[in-house]
Amino acid sequence: MKLSRRLMMAAALSTALFAGNAYAANVKIALVVKSLGNGFFDAAAKGAEKAAKELGDVDVIYTGPTKATAEAQIEVINTLIAQKVDAIAISANDGDALVPVLKKAMERGITVISWDSGVAAAGRQMHLNPSDTGLIGETIIKLAADYLPDGGEVAILSAASTATNQNAWIEAAKKILPEKFPKIKLVATVYGDDDSAKSTDEAKGLLKTYPNLKAIIAPTTVGVVAAAQVVTDAGLIGKVNVTGLALPSEFKKFIDNGSSQAVALWNPIDLGYSAIYLAHDIAVKKMEAKPGAKLSIGSVGEVTLDDTNSAAMAPPFTFDKKNIEEFSKIY
Amino acid sequence: MSAAPTVRHIPDRLDKALTSILLSWESLLVLVAVAIFIANSLASPYFLDAYALSDLTFNFAEKALIALAMALLIISGEIDLSVAATMALTSTLMGFAAQFGVGTFGLVIIGIAVGLACGVFNGFLVTGLGLPSIVVTIGTMSLFRGVSFIILGDQAYKGYPESFAFFGQGYVWGVISFEFALFLVAAVIYWFLLHRTNFGRRIFAIGNNQVTAQFSGVRVKRIKFILFCLTGLMAGIASILLTSRLGSTRPSIAQGYELEAITMVVLGGVSILGGAGSIIGVVLAAFIMGLVTFGLGLLNVPGIVMSIFIGLLLIIIIALPILWRRFGWLIKA
Numbered sequence: 008m009k010l011s012r013r014l015m016m017a018a019a020l021s022t023a024l025f026a027g028n029a030y031a032a033n034v035k036i037a038l039v040v041k042s043l044g045n046g047f048f049d050a051a052a053k054g055a056e057k058a059a060k061e062l063g064d065v066d067v068i069y070t071g072p073t074k075a076t077a078e079a080q081i082e083v084i085n086t087l088i089a090q091k092v093d094a095i096a097i098s099a100n101d102g103d104a105l106v107p108v109l110k111k112a113m114e115r116g117i118t119v120i121s122w123d124s125g126v127a128a129a130g131r132q133m134h135l136n137p138s139d140t141g142l143i144g145e146t147i148i149k150l151a152a153d154y155l156p157d158g159g160e161v162a163i164l165s166a167a168s169t170a171t172n173q174n175a176w177i178e179a180a181k182k183i184l185p186e187k188f189p190k191i192k193l194v195a196t197v198y199g200d201d202d203s204a205k206s207t208d209e210a211k212g213l214l215k216t217y218p219n220l221k222a223i224i225a226p227t228t229v230g231v232v233a234a235a236q237v238v239t240d241a242g243l244i245g246k247v248n249v250t251g252l253a254l255p256s257e258f259k260k261f262i263d264n265g266s267s268q269a270v271a272l273w274n275p276i277d278l279g280y281s282a283i284y285l286a287h288d289i290a291v292k293k294m295e296a297k298p299g300a301k302l303s304i305g306s307v308g309e310v311t312l313d314d315t316n317s318a319a320m321a322p323p324f325t326f327d328k329k330n331i332e333e334f335s336k337i338y
Numbered sequence: 339m340s341a342a343p344t345v346r347h348i349p350d351r352l353d354k355a356l357t358s359i360l361l362s363w364e365s366l367l368v369l370v371a372v373a374i375f376i377a378n379s380l381a382s383p384y385f386l387d388a389y390a391l392s393d394l395t396f397n398f399a400e401k402a403l404i405a406l407a408m409a410l411l412i413i414s415g416e417i418d419l420s421v422a423a424t425m426a427l428t429s430t431l432m433g434f435a436a437q438f439g440v441g442t443f444g445l446v447i448i449g450i451a452v453g454l455a456c457g458v459f460n461g462f463l464v465t466g467l468g469l470p471s472i473v474v475t476i477g478t479m480s481l482f483r484g485v486s487f488i489i490l491g492d493q494a495y496k497g498y499p500e501s502f503a504f505f506g507q508g509y510v511w512g513v514i515s516f517e518f519a520l521f522l523v524a525a526v527i528y529w530f531l532l533h534r535t536n537f538g539r540r541i542f543a544i545g546n547n548q549v550t551a552q553f554s555g556v557r558v559k560r561i562k563f564i565l566f567c568l569t570g571l572m573a574g575i576a577s578i579l580l581t582s583r584l585g586s587t588r589p590s591i592a593q594g595y596e597l598e599a600i601t602m603v604v605l606g607g608v609s610i611l612g613g614a615g616s617i618i619g620v621v622l623a624a625f626i627m628g629l630v631t632f633g634l635g636l637l638n639v640p641g642i643v644m645s646i647f648i649g650l651l652l653i654i655i656i657a658l659p660i661l662w663r664r665f666g667w668l669i670k671a
Contacts (some may be wrong), residue, residue, distance in 0.1 A: 018409075043640050073641035076593050077584060082397050086635030089390035103494050103586035107507055113387075134490075168492040169588045 051279030077101035106130035144179025158190020158223035206233035378633035402624035415612030423482035433495025453574015461566030506583025545612030
């Protein structure tokens with residue numbers, strides 16, 4: 008089902024691409040994601056298409072590797088350089104390892120921005136954070152703490168140990184714990200590599216190792232589903248609350264069955280949309296990405312670049328029993 | 339095909355039949371490579387470009403370097419699944435050394451030494467203790483990468499010297515990258531070693547019948563030990579290239595490289611049971627893998643479809659000669 012949807016999408020995209028070739032003047036912007044087959048990134052691609060439609064002169068190439076590794080992403084970038092795309096907007100598997108190849112892309116006149124998961128400053132012109140790292144770190148703890156008035160043990164199930172963004176959020180969460188949530192005790196951080204099977208094993212391991220665990224926080228859309236499924240299967244609904252960052256459409260059933268009270272996420276559609284706008288701003292409108300610059304992200308608004316040429320799009324948004332129905336239909 | 343052959347043709351020289359099978363295998367690979375090259379040129383206007391073709395070589399050169407040594411090892415009837423983990427450990431220790439200001443030359447020495455040491459370790463466990471190589475190297479695969487994870491955790495080593503970038507990002511002449519040049523040189527060396535030396539003949543002998551080889555005076559264990567060392571060495575060299583290309587080290591570096599290297603070996607016509615194969619086949623297979631992934635990439639074919647395609651290609655190319663051997667007489671008759 009999912010594969011056939013992917014194939015249809017690929018076919019639709021390649022037709023769009025060939026149709027686009029007829030109007031050679033169109034700007035080609037590649038939206039490169041960590042790995043394909045991830046609902047979050049598919050939603051971002053929808054936003055990217057929306058931005059392309061609004062801008063009119065943009066062709067979006069939605070691409071990424073099957074394996075979420077830096078090496079595989081570099082292969083994808085090499086083919087994009089060869090295609091002489093105008094801009095690359097990337098969510099990086101490894102912010103350091105991609106620097107040399109993205110530098111090469113910039114040397115050949117390609118605009119490079121990163122979004123979602125950042126690239127080190129030398130390898131991109133600007134970075135768009137979906138939200139503010141500190142706010143996300145606080146939000147993921149708060150999601151668990153809100154339902155633990157007496158405190159208790161919680162554990163984090165993250166993506167790959169090398170994932171730039173997850174690491175930053177966990178760092179921020181750890182920083183905020185002693186000040187704002189003294190009763191919450193973080194007992195472990197494990198890594199499921201954004202792989203369903205590995206995340207499932209890690210979640211089972213957590214339940215076994217920490218019998219008093221009150222909540223599993225998974226700041227990744229793959230991990231959170233795996234953890235909620237494990238809690239459901241183990242009959243621990245009501246005892247262990249699963250929370251974190253989740254895609255509403257994938258996660259609705261776990262809010263419904265009570266294995267999770269609430270989860271949060273920014274809007275990936277807006278994120279993909281904004282990334283295309285920013286790449287367009289820099290590649291076509293020749294706006295300079297420098298500290299203090301204000302760049303337009305269409306209907307989402309405007310962002311201001313900080314000292315590291317990074318910008319934050321919006322605060323994360325909480326989904327619970329009241330609104331999950333509505334958002335699960337969108338993404 | 340109505341009349342079944344009444345007289346079966348019996349070849350008068352077995353040798354010749356074998357050579358012709360090998361020959362046809364390589365010509366088949368050449369054919370496939372040429373076909374893919376032409377298909378790529380037709381399908382994408384960006385393919386026939388010096389820079390594009392040069393970039394393409396980065397996609398397979400490191401894995402192909404390992405595949406050269408792996409081919410010899412598999413022909414001898416053994417296998418090494420720990421090569422990617424060897425690369426991770428090598429890269430981690432190079433990164434560790436770089437933090438203390440070790441220069442480019444020192445890093446290269448460390449890279450080669452650590453790779454070799456991993457190979458020696460595997461070789462000792464397999465030939466010294468007589469353990470099956472598949473079990474040993476599945477173990478060392480976890481061991482070597484585990485050590486990297488212990489040293490690095492979720493951190494990364496950066497700050498390699500500027501000149502270190504040459505190995506993975508530099509060009510020796512025009513658009514010919516250092517990685518590609520090194521691969522070509524290594525391919526010639528391995529071709530010579532396997533097909534033009536006594537050592538190479540002995541590898542085939544061992545792969546075909548280890549006991550006979552032993553009784554014929556071939557020092558089976560020593561040769562296998564050397565092959566493990568060579569494989570470790572090539573993994574070390576590949577790690578230098580990859581680390582230099584990425585400019586950083588994480589413990590997850592080179593994940594999955596072992597399977598891609600083995601795929602090249604098998605696609606190149608090396609018998610997974612040992613005893614047969616050629617370096618030319620492996621080199622051609624490396625090109626085919628590079629051309630296919632790059633060509634499909636240029637068309638923005640999603641990676642999932644790409645994996646399916648490579649899987650099918652592998653099965654078809656492996657199945658063809660077997661089908662030919664089994665049913666070929668039908669066509670000839």
